[in-house]
Amino acid sequence: MNLEILQIALVDDDEDDRFLFKEAIEDIEMNTNLSLFKNGKEFLDYIFKPDIILPELVFLDLNMPVINGIQCLTEIRKNNDLSALSVAIYSTSSSDKDIEDTFVKGANIYIKKPNDFNKLKNVLEKVLKINWQYFTSGLNKENFLLKI
Amino acid sequence: MKLYLNYDINVVYKAVLKEQLDKTDIQYELNGIGEVNLLKNIDSNELKTLSDQLEKYGITIIEDYKSQLVQRIKDSVTEMIYNEEYEEKSYKVSVYLSEKLNYSYTYLSNLFSEVTYTSIENFIILKRIDYVKSLIINDELTLTEIAYKLNYSSVAHLSAQFKKTTGLTPTVFQKIITRRKKE
Numbered sequence: 202m203n204l205e206i207l208q209i210a211l212v213d214d215d216e217d218d219r220f221l222f223k224e225a226i227e228d229i230e231m232n233t234n235l236s237l238f239k240n241g242k243e244f245l246d247y248i249f250k251p252d253i254i255l256p257e258l259v260f261l262d263l264n265m266p267v268i269n270g271i272q273c274l275t276e277i278r279k280n281n282d283l284s285a286l287s288v289a290i291y292s293t294s295s296s297d298k299d300i301e302d303t304f305v306k307g308a309n310i311y312i313k314k315p316n317d318f319n320k321l322k323n324v325l326e327k328v329l330k331i332n333w334q335y336f337t338s339g340l341n342k343e344n345f346l347l348k349i
Numbered sequence: 350m351k352l353y354l355n356y357d358i359n360v361v362y363k364a365v366l367k368e369q370l371d372k373t374d375i376q377y378e379l380n381g382i383g384e385v386n387l388l389k390n391i392d393s394n395e396l397k398t399l400s401d402q403l404e405k406y407g408i409t410i411i412e413d414y415k416s417q418l419v420q421r422i423k424d425s426v427t428e429m430i431y432n433e434e435y436e437e438k439s440y441k442v443s444v445y446l447s448e449k450l451n452y453s454y455t456y457l458s459n460l461f462s463e464v465t466y467t468s469i470e471n472f473i474i475l476k477r478i479d480y481v482k483s484l485i486i487n488d489e490l491t492l493t494e495i496a497y498k499l500n501y502s503s504v505a506h507l508s509a510q511f512k513k514t515t516g517l518t519p520t521v522f523q524k525i526i527t528r529r530k531k532e
Contacts, residue, residue: 206386206387206388206389206390232386234388254389301521301525304525304529305525305528306532307529311516329466330467333465333466334465334466334467334472334475337465338423338465338475338476339427340475340476340479341479341482341483344479344482344526346515346516346517346522347515348515348516348517349516
């Protein structure tokens with residue numbers, strides 16, 4: 202049992218993907234609160250509003266209209282107030298170059314979208330748990346890189 | 350004149366809890382008896398204030414005590430990893446922790462898993478890899494020297510654990526961090 206709730210956000214333009222992601226998160230036995238966004242602009246507009254509960258972990262799809270995942274990541278990393286926010290790239294691409302480039306631009310986690318619901322659940326569970334350790338255990342957030 | 354009273358302790362408990370929580374600006378849900386769901390995380394000062402308020406009515410926050418003990422486990426593990434003398438002695442972690450904290454290892458281990466979503470063993474691996482990362486970034490030691498310093502049986506073992514924990518090889522990790530600094 203935990204007092205803390207992990208605040209999570211997903212930014213993905215695909216409605217089916219958002220639905221599956223939500224189902225998977227709900228199946229994981231952790232205290233979480235998930236917010237959903239359709240694109241990077243919607244998310245950035247949200248996080249710069251005053252008096253909101255900031256997410257601790259955001260999952261960004263790479264290919265989105267208006268503001269894509271990389272642009273969104275760059276905007277997030279420009280802002281010092283958001284330095285505690287972990288960014289997970291959530292993409293169908295698994296090219297080494299894409300992976301390395303997103304890490305260099307400040308992503309903490311790179312997830313290749315699994316094509317099976319149970320795999321998705323397992324991957325998300327692992328990511329949430331490791332991220333939680335980074336928030337609670339004095340691990341060095343600057344060096345937090347995870348590819349899964 | 351005497352009055353004879355009948356009361357429902359659960360109603361009393363809920364009313365007191367509500368009254369005290371409403372005094373704070375924390376949003377919450379009551380989850381039946383003995384559990385409150387706070388809708389956002391509160392810092393240790395807020396927790397202390399709330400805890401003191403509830404204490405007056407004989408309500409104790411149990412989780413706080415558990416998290417303190419978990420913090421001591423984490424601190425001890427960290428100290429153990431960063432203390433090279435420990436490495437030479439090659440204590441067993443279980444012996445080290447139970448002697449230092451005065452609880453059986455089974456108790457500590459169960460408590461840790463209950464509160465942190467991970468096991469002590471996994472936490473040690475994460476913490477060691479975190480140390481390895483900082484040594485790689487410092488760039489003063491070779492990977493072989495790092496493996497020796499942290500008591501890994503070989504470089505291969507260190508690399509394998511690094512890859513398993515982060516999904517990246519130590520070389521790719523170093524490359525990414527170097528590129529990040531240049532940008």
